[in-house]
Amino acid sequence: MLDKAKLHPATQAVRIQTPSTWQMEHSTPLYLTSSFKFDEAEAMRAAFAEESDDNIYSRFSNPNVDEFVQKMCALEGAEAGFATASGMAAVFSSMFALLKQGDHLICCSSVFGSTYTIVTKYLPKYGIDCTLVPANDDAAWEAAVKPNTKMVYLETPTNPQLEIIDLEWAGQFAKKHNLILNVDNCFATPLLQRPIEFGAHLSVHSATKWIDGQGRVLGGVIVGNAELVREIYLFCRNTGPSLSAFNAWILSKSLETLDVRMQRHCESALKVAQALEEHPGVEWVKYPFLPTHPQYNIAKKQMTAGGGIVCFEIKGGLEAGRKFLDSLQLLSMTANLGDSRSIASHPASTTHSKLSDAERASVGITPGLIRVSVGLEHVDDVIRDIVQALG
Template sequence: MSLNDLHPLTKAIRLRSPQTLQNEHSTPLYLTSSFTFDEAEAMRAAFADETDDNIYSRFSNPNVDEFIAKMCMLENADAGFATSTGMSAVFASMFALLQQGDHLLCCSSVFGSTFTVVTKYLPKYGITCTLVPANDKEAWEAAVQSNTKMVYLETPTNPQLEVIDLEWAGQFSKKHNLILNVDNCFATPLLQRPIEYGADLVVHSATKWIDGQGRVMGGIVVGREDLIKEIYLFCRNTGPALSPFNAWVLSKSLETLDVRMQRHCANALKVAEALQNHQNVAWVKYPFLPNHPQYEIAKKQMAFGGGILCFEIKGGLEAGRRFLDNLQMLSVTANLGDSRSIASHPASTTHSKLTDAQRSAVGITPGLIRISCGLEKDDDIIADISQALNQSAAKV
């Protein structure tokens, strides 16, 4: 039985770098900054890209290569490049391919740092951006300009969990000859594979579900080989490379991604269902709840609903802060996708630098709470959220 005959989930466990003479069962760490050559000609050929020999760990490393190979296999991508963080992957996927005079279409509901990159930093280099509501198809059509080159979107979005129809996004981008760049961090390739719907690039913050235990940072861009080549050359010269140790951790993490995501998703659905009738909750949003606005789209393109849910606590900004203060088990931290459940209040943290009008435009309400469901027993997660809600409600 060859590796090609195996299921992708099995490949995520069995795909690995070649064994050394030690016949180790687990891939060793290659903690080296550079690699040596036996002769000048071999080094010349490597620098001329005539061979795949490793030169320098900013360019490539066996641990990093193994992680990239696994992610490309899971996402059904041609090639990839791994970066030091998720945001370096997001930035590289844009800056390596856009130039002065180009125009970017971006979903208005995106991670706060992504919002800052496209609205503050890209314009400094003559790259303009139009923010478009996630599911307003007429607005997407109207926003296309003669110099538009790329579409960037998240689905589900962060933190409002809007679900964008990837089939439509693929058709829209192809119609206008645009690069479709999709942040698949919330879903992971276990729940959806945007490339199968026409995406040209897929980016991840591997810090989140890919690692899954809050240990290391990392990012990755996978997709079309021609586009990845440009991203590789950009990153090779500017330096946002993933460290070999972090790559080793992330590659090992992919071996348990399937079983972890099943538990995360099951917990999130149960928590979402439990919170729907809580007296201190105005609404709950989760892609696999039947009352989600894009429920049918989510069911079509996602295997499960993901590990994130959000809800609106009655009482607004102050109630949201009191809720965090009253949690006893859930972590209050700037992360998601951990084995531990996490609660955050976007209006006072990740999206606090946006104006009130900007937050309102992307659905960041004062009492919005985002929950990243961990691997704890679902009853314990629900109990802690419920008691914190009750404590907050007593002061509303």
């Protein structure tokens, strides 16, 4: 007998599925309904009392959303999960549902621009203090701990500098100080990295990125410790940032091809990074699986491949970065990543443009920094376009 619990995560991403209806469909149907009906009052009472698993309302649960969450839990090795309408809804909910007035958060300083805004502008409005620390300064992490510290939040690889934080160290740090370890695993995906295996309590994703993989829908998901996810579920159930059934259906189908897509993304990204290392117009290149990456050994320890993002610094600074984008003929300029189409962005003039020069410097956003999300085109064409745009 085949033990389904021991199937490879790539197989589980394909085969975990909502039970078929009487129609015996092979592909899960869409459940585009706002609510679910009951045959009798007692069944409805039991559902609202949480004495049954019956669906009540699609803001609470929906078969399409449940299927997507089940797959993500299997991929991450998590006990439970909840899916949200966007990646930032997942990030915010993972913090706000578990932190209260008077609590303190330690956050890696190199994080996505919107995450930076949440922890520096919005959480303090509700009495939640935050200390930003450099990604790989162990002493700074230790010094940041206060008696009221409750959570550690980090990205690895970080966005967009691709710094790698040692998850084994982070897990030990959180355990030592009795903190919730909350990891944004978006750049790696659960097929390349599983933070929970290193002691993370929560793993958060913008499913809009690699999980969808084709730039079609928004979505987010939080998976991890069942007790913590329960609190997040109650918060989201009442505040409403739930994932739509249609988007969940798209994302669940996308997971069926995540393994083959990520293999291509990673292989191509490494070739792009290697080509950029040899270009005279580039100051430096960062890619987790390049031997020149400062945390190469850590990346090799905790990741199975380097991911689909490459970042590099163009000689000439801010204007050179803008000129590079204007010179691209194949790569897209768009506010996304993890797409089948390769994408280039210039963080200093886009995602982090609202930060001051000092703030950008503090999170590693240099004037000529370019982030490339390597897509599924033939890698030779991607490299040719980048090289011609460099001049």
